[in-house]
Amino acid sequence: MIKVLLRLPSARIAIGVLLVIAVITLFGPVLAPYDPLQGSDLTLAPPSAQHWLGTDYTGRDVLSRILAGAPLSIVSTLEVAGIALVLGTIPGILSVYLGSIFEWVSLRLIDTLVALPFLVFAVAMTALLGNGITQAMIAVGLLVAPLFYRVARAATLTVAQSQYVEAAVLAGASTGWIVRRHVWAKVLPPIAITLATTLGLGLVVISSLTFLGIGVQPPTPTWGGILASDLDYLPQKAYAPVFPAVIILVTVLAFNMLADAIRDAAGQSGRVLVGARAAKANRARRVAA
Amino acid sequence: MTQAPVVTPAAETVAETHPEDVLVLEDVRIHDDLSDTELVHGVSLRLRRGQVVGIVGESGSGKSLTCRAVLGILPELIEVSGGSITLLGRDAATLTRRDWTALRGAAIGAVFQDPASYLNPSITVGKQLQEVLRVRGGLSRKDAHRRAVELFDSVHLRDPEQVYRQYVHELSGGMLQRVLIAIAISLDPDILIADEATTALDATVQAEILDLLAELTERLGLALVLVSHDLAVVAQLCDEVLVLRDGHVVEQGPTARILHDPQEAYTRLLVAEHEQYGLERYLGTTADAVLPTEELNRV
Amino acid sequence: MRRSRGRRLAVSIGKPLAVFVPVFLLGTFFTFLLGHLSGRSPAYIQLGDAATPEAVAAVEHEWGLDRPFGVQYVDWLGDIFRFDLGESWFNGHSVAEVLLDRAVITLSAAGVALVIGVVAGFALGALAARFHATWVDRAVTGFTTTISVLPPFVVGIALVAVFAVSLDLLPAAGYVPIEAGLGPWLSHLILPAIALSFDTVADVARQLRDGLVSTKRENYVTGALVRGLGPRRIFFVHVLRNGVGPALAVLGLKFPALLGGAVVTEAIFGLSGYGVFATQAAIRGDVPAVQGVLVVSVVLVVLFNLVVNVVLNRLAPAAARGV
Numbered sequence A: 001m002i003k004v005l006l007r008l009p010s011a012r013i014a015i016g017v018l019l020v021i022a023v024i025t026l027f028g029p030v031l032a033p034y035d036p037l038q039g040s041d042l043t044l045a046p047p048s049a050q051h052w053l054g055t056d057y058t059g060r061d062v063l064s065r066i067l068a069g070a071p072l073s074i075v076s077t078l079e080v081a082g083i084a085l086v087l088g089t090i091p092g093i094l095s096v097y098l099g100s101i102f103e104w105v106s107l108r109l110i111d112t113l114v115a116l117p118f119l120v121f122a123v124a125m126t127a128l129l130g131n132g133i134t135q136a137m138i139a140v141g142l143l144v145a146p147l148f149y150r151v152a153r154a155a156t157l158t159v160a161q162s163q164y165v166e167a168a169v170l171a172g173a174s175t176g177w178i179v180r181r182h183v184w185a186k187v188l189p190p191i192a193i194t195l196a197t198t199l200g201l202g203l204v205v206i207s208s209l210t211f212l213g214i215g216v217q218p219p220t221p222t223w224g225g226i227l228a229s230d231l232d233y234l235p236q237k238a239y240a241p242v243f244p245a246v247i248i249l250v251t252v253l254a255f256n257m258l259a260d261a262i263r264d265a266a267g268q269s270g271r272v273l274v275g276a277r278a279a280k281a282n283r284a285r286r287v288a289a
Numbered sequence B: 001m002t003q004a005p006v007v008t009p010a011a012e013t014v015a016e017t018h019p020e021d022v023l024v025l026e027d028v029r030i031h032d033d034l035s036d037t038e039l040v041h042g043v044s045l046r047l048r049r050g051q052v053v054g055i056v057g058e059s060g061s062g063k064s065l066t067c068r069a070v071l072g073i074l075p076e077l078i079e080v081s082g083g084s085i086t087l088l089g090r091d092a093a094t095l096t097r098r099d100w101t102a103l104r105g106a107a108i109g110a111v112f113q114d115p116a117s118y119l120n121p122s123i124t125v126g127k128q129l130q131e132v133l134r135v136r137g138g139l140s141r142k143d144a145h146r147r148a149v150e151l152f153d154s155v156h157l158r159d160p161e162q163v164y165r166q167y168v169h170e171l172s173g174g175m176l177q178r179v180l181i182a183i184a185i186s187l188d189p190d191i192l193i194a195d196e197a198t199t200a201l202d203a204t205v206q207a208e209i210l211d212l213l214a215e216l217t218e219r220l221g222l223a224l225v226l227v228s229h230d231l232a233v234v235a236q237l238c239d240e241v242l243v244l245r246d247g248h249v250v251e252q253g254p255t256a257r258i259l260h261d262p263q264e265a266y267t268r269l270l271v272a273e274h275e276q277y278g279l280e281r282y283l284g285t286t287a288d289a290v291l292p293t294e295e296l297n298r299v
Numbered sequence C: 001m002r003r004s005r006g007r008r009l010a011v012s013i014g015k016p017l018a019v020f021v022p023v024f025l026l027g028t029f030f031t032f033l034l035g036h037l038s039g040r041s042p043a044y045i046q047l048g049d050a051a052t053p054e055a056v057a058a059v060e061h062e063w064g065l066d067r068p069f070g071v072q073y074v075d076w077l078g079d080i081f082r083f084d085l086g087e088s089w090f091n092g093h094s095v096a097e098v099l100l101d102r103a104v105i106t107l108s109a110a111g112v113a114l115v116i117g118v119v120a121g122f123a124l125g126a127l128a129a130r131f132h133a134t135w136v137d138r139a140v141t142g143f144t145t146t147i148s149v150l151p152p153f154v155v156g157i158a159l160v161a162v163f164a165v166s167l168d169l170l171p172a173a174g175y176v177p178i179e180a181g182l183g184p185w186l187s188h189l190i191l192p193a194i195a196l197s198f199d200t201v202a203d204v205a206r207q208l209r210d211g212l213v214s215t216k217r218e219n220y221v222t223g224a225l226v227r228g229l230g231p232r233r234i235f236f237v238h239v240l241r242n243g244v245g246p247a248l249a250v251l252g253l254k255f256p257a258l259l260g261g262a263v264v265t266e267a268i269f270g271l272s273g274y275g276v277f278a279t280q281a282a283i284r285g286d287v288p289a290v291q292g293v294l295v296v297s298v299v300l301v302v303l304f305n306l307v308v309n310v311v312l313n314r315l316a317p318a319a320a321r322g323v
Helices: A002-007 A009-031 A062-097 A098-117 A118-128 A133-160 A164-169 A173-212 A223-232 A240-267 A271-289 B063-071 B097-103 B125-135 B141-154 B158-165 B173-184 B203-220 B230-239 B255-260 B264-285 B288-299 C005-038 C042-047 C053-062 C069-081 C095-130 C133-149 C152-166 C182-216 C219-226 C229-244 C245-269 C272-285 C287-315 C317-321
Strands: B021-032 B039-050 B050-056 B078-087 B108-112 B190-195 B223-228 B238-245 B248-254
Touching: A002 A009, A002 A240, A009 A062, A009 A240, A062 A098, A062 A133, A062 A173, A062 A223, A098 A133, A098 C005, A098 C245, A098 C287, A118 A133, A118 A173, A118 C005, A118 C245, A118 C272, A118 C287, A133 A173, A173 A223, A173 B039, A173 C152, A173 C245, A223 A240, A223 C152, A240 C152, A271 B190, B021 B063, B039 B063, B039 B078, B039 B141, B039 B223, B039 B238, B039 B248, B050 B063, B050 B230, B063 B078, B063 B108, B063 B190, B063 B223, B063 C287, B108 B173, B108 C219, B125 B141, B125 B158, B125 B173, B141 B158, B141 B173, B141 B190, B173 B203, B190 B203, B190 B248, B203 B223, B203 B230, B223 B230, B230 B255, B230 B264, B238 B255, B238 B264, B248 B255, B255 B264, C005 C069, C005 C095, C005 C287, C042 C053, C069 C182, C095 C133, C095 C229, C095 C245, C095 C272, C095 C287, C133 C182, C152 C182, C182 C229, C182 C245, C219 C229, C245 C272, C245 C287, C272 C287
Parallel strands: B050 B223, B050 B238, B108 B190, B190 B223
Antiparallel strands: B021 B039, B021 B078, B238 B248
């Protein structure tokens, strides 16, 4: 599947963009030309040779703040997705095997988590539990977990009801063995799609929280925080939010493109388009003949 | 039944329209652009008012596609690639979408296998008949309701007022087929196409529906095209039979001759099977029941 | 085989109730548990960090926080059913009263966003389905995909920058009650509502398109065609009615996001709705106020979904039954 994936142009673009983001995340603070916390007299300056993306309201270099903010924004996004993956996938798979009580309770819990107004709960949980980035990640991870739960459960159900698993059960295979041997192969592609989607969503939510000053307090640079400070100075510098917004959008878009590419590579769509094209060619040939 | 059957050999291509002909197919070919194959290789038939013609064949023999071509509802990417279809003297190839809409219902109606799927599940069946009478028949809401109940009564639905208010999931297959027949004849069409209309039904219900079709043909002077995989069904009603296999017309002629003096090996096989196992054997083969939709889904 | 209309309606309400009563109970329980786990206390808000343990104990006793967890929970839940959300630890105001004023602003923005979501989403979805597999379809799909990845805070800031600051067409911030006139009210709400609505527009359009395209392949559409009904009539009476289910269902799922999105859009557009209130209260550690917001949002979500279910059942009984 990975070979097919790498043949898709959209997947290559997405992976290329994400590699650049990864480099920024790893080396951003080192690459930053200025101290992201050190202000200067040059406030709200437009882009120039010294300050490629200009300066903010206390004269700090915007490029440096974006680069320095990358680790916190991206790493916490990864951790959100990781937490959601663990909290969602494992109960999702187990809900098929651990009996009807666990199944019913976990389904009701998931229904509830889905119905909750996401951001309000994320804000409330993070702030009440200590207003730190760790609390933010746990809160968001928990609230995103239903995505994984549903995907994992649906995939596991189709596997559990198929005949080769029935055969394995009749042959006396243990639950653990069945999960390792048969379930993973079916569950992995949809989980990979959900993971890519969740990474995009996680970045948006983390950026929203830092935008609100939840989880991380100024002056620590984060992409959402930079946007928040730009908002107050819109009348002076209306284009300022473009820079942090673009890097957030490009990253989110790359994650979403990757999700779509995995979906195509896993062979769940795309055939219709090819078929229609072939049909048109066939018709043209017949009419010409 | 009242009229002498007209034999039209497949080879004959000379168009000779008779004023009584309501439907004429001349060497109709149907092509699938997706797989670039021809699915129907030349079907010709001629149908007069009050006459019943049967098309017999297995799954994928092209009988449903032929019906759909006559109704102008071939699936996307499948089209008539040769020959001609003449509906009430009009060449089907020249019809616009608007012409088709005007012709359907008023000139030609159809009922299919699996009647439940051909009715809107969210609207009561009565409203769906009333809709046709109102929109196409130009009746007022009240008149349309009255006429709908009359039509339900005329297809022998018990308690038509009650049926009028029911949804698809509340009625049985036989009742739904009667509803569909009532809708199909509501605008007094000249031609009725019954495509495997009795296939998924119980033996007794199947017989009742065939009786109803026979009665309507006589009473209303309908020209009926009866399509089935079941020779027994066709034999009961038809003046003329057309045997299709893999899109080819194997044999065509008066029902009596086809049944008693089949010329082709394939027809002899069908007749022999029929005589050997009788009606019951055919009724047992419900696996064939999914055929027409399968044909459609090939796209 | 026969079912009365009354029973049909009862089922249409009863089935979702079976889903949403647990959602309400679990959601409110989470809310209470969250307050409990936070370890926040009114004592520190009122007395400051330097308070003596005795003084803290006295304040907590006064608020009934020294009682067992179960007793406090049952008491709290009972109060909710009497529309009593307690008093703010911060200033002692009735949370229910404060929220009532604020919820009007939030619901106005969410309501306008919902209208935009339904109108634009339905128009785009129907357009794409009508011209399925043509350039129109691809253009609509491309557009909805693009707007669905735009986060509300980015859209919000862009709208302020363009329409309020650069073009000076609409007010950048604030709220005017509807009593002051429909025009001023809407002019203050339209930008936040648009920012909120993007995700809903995209999802409704996508679901409607897919629903309509698959409904068009149903046999009963062929049936209607064979009866001689015109394409427009078939689309509106037969296709739309049955294909609308998924789009309506997604509307029920999107409502929580519209309420939740208020947290961000209210901050951008300076609306003092319940989102801003929640953020401020949460940062201050004002547990009853935060719990109040959460309970109200859970109740709104549950009520909205019940309405969606009833509408769905009326419109397309078959779709609601899962046929």
